[in-house]
Amino acid sequence: MASASAPEVVVVFDFDRTIIDWDSDDWVITKLGAADAFQRLRPTMRWNPLMDRMMAELHARGKTPEDIRDCLRSAPLDTHVVSAVKTAAALGCDLKVVSDANTFFIETVLAHHGVLGCFSEIVTNPASVDADGRLRISPFHDPASAPHGCSLCPDNMCKGKILGRIQATGSDKKRRRRFIYIGDGKGDYCPSLKLGEGDHVMARENYPLWHLICDNKQLLKAEVHPWNSGEELEKTLLKLAGEVISPPAQASQFDYSKCEMSNPASCPPSCAALITDQLLVRKY
Numbered sequence: 001m002a003s004a005s006a007p008e009v010v011v012v013f014d015f016d017r018t019i020i021d022w023d024s025d026d027w028v029i030t031k032l033g034a035a036d037a038f039q040r041l042r043p044t045m046r047w048n049p050l051m052d053r054m055m056a057e058l059h060a061r062g063k064t065p066e067d068i069r070d071c072l073r074s075a076p077l078d079t080h081v082v083s084a085v086k087t088a089a090a091l092g093c094d095l096k097v098v099s100d101a102n103t104f105f106i107e108t109v110l111a112h113h114g115v116l117g118c119f120s121e122i123v124t125n126p127a128s129v130d131a132d133g134r135l136r137i138s139p140f141h142d143p144a145s146a147p148h149g150c151s152l153c154p155d156n157m158c159k160g161k162i163l164g165r166i167q168a169t170g171s172d173k174k175r176r177r178r179f180i181y182i183g184d185g186k187g188d189y190c191p192s193l194k195l196g197e198g199d200h201v202m203a204r205e206n207y208p209l210w211h212l213i214c215d216n217k218q219l220l221k222a223e224v225h226p227w228n229s230g231e232e233l234e235k236t237l238l239k240l241a242g243e244v245i246s247p248p249a250q251a252s253q254f255d256y257s258k259c260e261m262s263n264p265a266s267c268p269p270s271c272a273a274l275i276t277d278q279l280l281v282r283k284y
């Protein structure tokens, strides 16, 4: 347990391809047989309204919100990630999810694996079931209000703005706080830029966030740590959280030479396939 004088550790998780090793939107649409409609509509719609539209497609095909829940429950969650979440919560870290998926998908998955209660907050696009029994997905950022004004992020959500709000509204103002942000995607870059010295970004290696960080190394104040699997995520998160709570004599430095080593052109075929797959399903 953390001592009263140790900094509070706030761990912010992205959801798709971070907590889960898959993409929840992609999983539901593909498994419930609406990939054809997705492919047809994708060129004409932005991601967030497209997901609401896809829920209408599923409803028209007789799929209920309970079918969607069952579909999400059938997807795997790495046992190392479950253990990382439980252990970090037990250490006294404040865990949050900031995601461009939606409340229905995220809460279903986390509850199914018994870790929903480990998170103090889930910040994502709102979802609800309407009178017709159709799942509706709304943008996190109210389209009726002024645009959020961040050119890095999609219209419906700026994760950097969300992180700024979390940074500004600490539970205990007297206690220092250290942030650990874990993500993989383009949308995770904006919040990474908002972190300060002493904070940490855990970027999934060879995914868009990692490449953006490597391309603009000097822009980040936080320390960067790569991870490749649930096992590495667990190991790195618990090491960092432990170091914040009981600092070692000297913190290890991120080896930026790994950025050069992770150039997609030099990847083995399996790695290159992963990157191609990622680009196809990327949300924005």
Ligand SMILES: [Mg+2]
Pocket: 014, 015, 016, 017, 018, 183, 184, 185
């Ligand atoms: Mg992600």
Ligand SMILES: [Zn+2]
Pocket: 150, 151, 152, 153, 157, 158, 159, 160, 161, 190, 191
């Ligand atoms: Zn932003």
